[in-house]
Amino acid sequence: xxxxxxxxxxxxxxxxxxxxxxxxxxxxxxxxxxxxxxxxxxxxxxxxxxxxxxxxxxxxxxxxxxxxxxxxxxxxxxxxxxxxxxxxxxxxxxxxxxxxxxxxxx
Amino acid sequence: xxxxxxxxxxxxxxxxxxxxxxxxxxxxxxxxxxxxxxxxxxxxxxxxxxxxxxxxxxxxxxxxxxxxxxxxxxxxxxxxxxxxxxxxxxxxxxxxxxxxxxxxxxxxxxxxxxxxxxxxxxxxxxxxxxxxxxxxxxxxxxxxxxxxxxxxxxxxxxxxxxxxxxxxxxxxxxxxxxxxxxxxxxxxxxxxxxxxxxxxxxxxxxxxxxxxxxxxxxxxxxxxxxxxxxxxxxxxxxxxxxxxxxxxxxxxxxxxxxxxxxxxxxxxxxxxxxxxxxxxxxxxxxxxxxxxxxxxxxxxxxxxxxxxxxxxxxxxxxxxxxxxxxxxxxxxxxxxxxxxxxxxx
Numbered sequence: 001x002x003x004x005x006x007x008x009x010x011x012x013x014x015x016x017x018x019x020x021x022x023x024x025x026x027x028x029x030x031x032x033x034x035x036x037x038x039x040x041x042x043x044x045x046x047x048x049x050x051x052x053x054x055x056x057x058x059x060x061x062x063x064x065x066x067x068x069x070x071x072x073x074x075x076x077x078x079x080x081x082x083x084x085x086x087x088x089x090x091x092x093x094x095x096x097x098x099x100x101x102x103x104x105x106x
Numbered sequence: 107x108x109x110x111x112x113x114x115x116x117x118x119x120x121x122x123x124x125x126x127x128x129x130x131x132x133x134x135x136x137x138x139x140x141x142x143x144x145x146x147x148x149x150x151x152x153x154x155x156x157x158x159x160x161x162x163x164x165x166x167x168x169x170x171x172x173x174x175x176x177x178x179x180x181x182x183x184x185x186x187x188x189x190x191x192x193x194x195x196x197x198x199x200x201x202x203x204x205x206x207x208x209x210x211x212x213x214x215x216x217x218x219x220x221x222x223x224x225x226x227x228x229x230x231x232x233x234x235x236x237x238x239x240x241x242x243x244x245x246x247x248x249x250x251x252x253x254x255x256x257x258x259x260x261x262x263x264x265x266x267x268x269x270x271x272x273x274x275x276x277x278x279x280x281x282x283x284x285x286x287x288x289x290x291x292x293x294x295x296x297x298x299x300x301x302x303x304x305x306x307x308x309x310x311x312x313x314x315x316x317x318x319x320x321x322x323x324x325x326x327x328x329x330x331x332x333x334x335x336x337x338x339x340x341x342x343x344x345x346x347x348x349x350x351x352x353x354x355x356x357x358x359x360x361x362x363x364x365x366x367x368x369x370x371x372x373x374x375x376x377x378x379x380x381x382x383x384x385x386x387x388x389x390x391x392x393x394x395x396x397x398x399x400x401x402x403x404x405x406x407x408x409x410x411x412x413x414x415x416x417x418x419x420x421x422x423x424x425x426x427x428x429x430x431x432x433x434x435x436x437x438x439x440x441x442x443x444x445x446x447x448x449x450x451x
Contacts, residue, residue: 046359072294073270
């Protein structure tokens with residue numbers, strides 16, 4: 001299991017254990033993490049699972065694909081560390097990952 | 107206002123569940139009209155994932171959202187359903203009783219319908235434009251802030267700001283640039299999803315000094331009494347620029363909102379419509395709910411479940427449309443009367 005911490009827009013942190021091979025979005029939904037809507041269910045088709053990746057994890061989580069960048073156009077308050085968390089696969093290297101959720105998804 | 111359309115069933119939502127319901131109703135000689143807020147059929151399949159493969163449609167190892175929609179449209183062709191696109195059902199009035207149900211439905215375009223049964227196949231609700239969370243934006247909506255362009259004249263001689271990088275943003279940039287006093291396109295990055303020729307045309311206008319392109323995101327609005335005066339754009343390096351703006355058109359795609367369904371007197375359970383799992387009828391006799399919008403013990407939000415639900419709902423609807431008539435269950439493989447309806451015999 002891989003530990004992931006989600007910090008909501010009010011600053012409250014929730015740490016959960018995610019299964020390798022799932023996505024950061026799926027782990028959030030399974031654990032009832034607020035502020036992640038995931039309207040399209042992980043298809044990279046809606047931009048409602050927008051998160052800010054913790055600075056020290058940006059290199060490890062990698063860059064958004066072209067398609068993900070396109071979808072990020074539909075998100076608000078996009079920053080250089082913005083990602084759609086349905087596109088971040090949970091791997092052992094991400095143990096300890098922190099992501100912050102924006103105050104609004106859509 | 108146009109005359110009320112009289113039909114057997116109105117299906118609210120032209121996604122896969124609504125489309126297939128036409129087929130199941132058609133086999134039972136029940137006519138249907140479909141109403142959808144999108145300008146095209148297919149619902150989420152067409153809007154959210156037209157090119158994404160679906161792997162759990164029975165009989166198809168792999169099918170894209172659009173392929174599924176196209177196949178369903180072909181399948182229901184023999185029943186000549188009437189589609190009403192770009193219309194949102196605003197109100198649903200119960201005129202009849204459980205013994206003789208009759209409903210009046212009004213769409214926001216003004217068209218009204220009278221029918222004996224209603225199938226709510228509205229998925230996650232209606233697709234509506236996403237509103238950017240800029241503080242105070244609501245105060246300007248409808249007067250200075252528009253999420254769609256209905257009348258070009260509203261933009262003549264104005265400082266217009268369009269936000270977005272897709273086809274809607276680019277198309278309206280090109281269409282409004284000639285009428286606007288000054289047009290600025292704001293986009294968060296220097297890459298555009300829109301059609302390459304539109305991007306090229308936009309860049310040419312920028313080079314010619316006939317419009318402006320600003321990379322950044324809208325952070326605040328200034329104005330008075332619903333009349334916008336300027337917007338502030340924050341660029342990637344944190345710099346802020348205030349630009350004159352009398353008309354703002356943000357294009358941030360669509361999101362699903364339950365919408366007016368909540369006002370129809372149907373029981374709701376966490377924005378879903380509870381139904382009987384044998385008939386898919388709601389708490390109101392002869393109003394049915396199928397697909398992603400309904401809820402019952404064991405519900406799965408799968409397209410295949412929506413198909414099953416439509417088939418069973420049609421069985422019950424038959425008795426509302428043809429009271430007292432016996433319904434004999436038949437197979438399309440063997441029934442010559444069903445095959446006749448399908449035009450294959």
